[in-house]
Amino acid sequence: xxxxxxxxxxxxxxxxxxxxxxxxxxxxxxxxxxxxxxxxxxxxxxxxxxxxxxxxxxxxxxxxxxxxxxxxxxxxxxxxxxxx
Numbered sequence: 001x002x003x004x005x006x007x008x009x010x011x012x013x014x015x016x017x018x019x020x021x022x023x024x025x026x027x028x029x030x031x032x033x034x035x036x037x038x039x040x041x042x043x044x045x046x047x048x049x050x051x052x053x054x055x056x057x058x059x060x061x062x063x064x065x066x067x068x069x070x071x072x073x074x075x076x077x078x079x080x081x082x083x084x
Contacts (some may be wrong), residue, residue, distance in 0.1 A: 005050050012054035013041065020061055028065055036068075037061045 005013070017037045021030055040060035044053045 002046065003055060009050050009053055013037075013057050015052045016058040017060055017061070020058065020065070021040075024054075027069055032068075033061070033065065036064045040064070 017033065019044050020037070021033050024033060037057060040057045041053075043060065044056055047056075
């Protein structure tokens with residue numbers, strides 16, 4: 001889950017991911033949430049306004065998890081996994 005963000009932004013991202021884990025507890029494994037959040041972070045790693053990254057990580061992660069829950073399948077770990 002590491003990208004080139006300062007400590008404040010990383011702390012806010014971690015808080016957002018904890019909130020998502022609580023929201024999806026019992027429906028999606030935490031490892032899957034971490035993987036989807038990691039993908040969201042990678043999408044945003046070149047952001048010119050890092051203060052908005054936690055907001056968008058939360059939005060993108062929730063959107064993807066809603067899609068996966070609706071489809072009835074947790075995300076599968078790819079061979080080239082994202083480093084957390």
